[in-house]
Amino acid sequence: MKIRVNEAPEYKEIEVVINCESKNEHVLEIEQSLTYLNKSVTGKIEGRSYSLTPNKIYYFESIDDKVFAYTKDNVYEINLKLYQLEEIFMNTPLTRINKNTILNLRKIKTFVSSLNGKMEAVLLNGEKMIMSRKYVATVKTLLGGAL
Amino acid sequence: MIKRYFNTFFKVFFFTTLPMILIGIAVYRRADYRVPYVWITIGTIFIALIIALAIRVFRSEKGKGYVNAILGYIIIIPALFVLRFMFGSYLFRRASELYILIAIVGVIYGIALLVASRKYKSEVSELNRLLLNKEVREENEEKNE
Numbered sequence: 001m002k003i004r005v006n007e008a009p010e011y012k013e014i015e016v017v018i019n020c021e022s023k024n025e026h027v028l029e030i031e032q033s034l035t036y037l038n039k040s041v042t043g044k045i046e047g048r049s050y051s052l053t054p055n056k057i058y059y060f061e062s063i064d065d066k067v068f069a070y071t072k073d074n075v076y077e078i079n080l081k082l083y084q085l086e087e088i089f090m091n092t093p094l095t096r097i098n099k100n101t102i103l104n105l106r107k108i109k110t111f112v113s114s115l116n117g118k119m120e121a122v123l124l125n126g127e128k129m130i131m132s133r134k135y136v137a138t139v140k141t142l143l144g145g146a147l
Numbered sequence: 148m149i150k151r152y153f154n155t156f157f158k159v160f161f162f163t164t165l166p167m168i169l170i171g172i173a174v175y176r177r178a179d180y181r182v183p184y185v186w187i188t189i190g191t192i193f194i195a196l197i198i199a200l201a202i203r204v205f206r207s208e209k210g211k212g213y214v215n216a217i218l219g220y221i222i223i224i225p226a227l228f229v230l231r232f233m234f235g236s237y238l239f240r241r242a243s244e245l246y247i248l249i250a251i252v253g254v255i256y257g258i259a260l261l262v263a264s265r266k267y268k269s270e271v272s273e274l275n276r277l278l279l280n281k282e283v284r285e286e287n288e289e290k291n292e
Contacts, residue, residue, distance in 0.1 A: 105278075108278060110275055110278070111271045111274040111275050111278070112271060113264075113267040113268055113270070113271040114211070114212025114213070115212040115213045115215075115216045115260065115264050116205050116206060116207075116212040116213075116215045116216050116219070117206070117212075117263055117264070117267050118206075118208060118212050119267065119270075119271065130208050136270065136274070139274065140273070140274065140277060143274065143277035143278055143280075143281055144277055144280060144281055
């Protein structure tokens, strides 16, 4: 795969064109990676709005009808419902792992299970998120495993 | 929380009713003593309530997994006392029989726990393998670039 960057003042917006022989699995993966970077949501901290791209987000959590986005250092309030975020971040590594959480699979360090079957995802920042068994199959598929 | 508990309770009640009726019939045939149906129903409700509570504690997402597993077993034990209260000496001729039953339930519980934990561990290692593969794939792609 060749990557060429054309830099010129007349380009006001970044445009990515994929030239390929056929739209195979590899091309689809590239497309998904770009989609991952292209989507964003607005988060608020103390009234100030910030644009959040998925690569910065660790997870979204719904607490008392409010949705929060957690990054490495900050917590942003989001004016969207979890199901709306699910739709926005479809075909990206952000997926539902329990009733209240959408997790970025790229921020997972490892998975652990306990004696009573509780499954947890340990994140890169050391946080542990409980993963419901209901969503294990979806996570497997997104990680490249068969159903 | 309450809704989930009662959901579990109804399922447990459904599955406990038949064994209780069968034990009632067995007691009637062995000791010629007919345990009142109301008595069996009330006892089954209590047993189902206890088992449902044990299941909810066991599956709780709060607290340590092994603590929840131990608590689950401890909570189940009173259900056996309810069973003794329902059928009395017709089912348990000696007091020691109840303790033997508690030990048997403990062994079954332990085996079930071991089997389930093995299944969960294999599931987790599968997820970790996929995670590692994905990371390696992405690293290779970056190197190729």
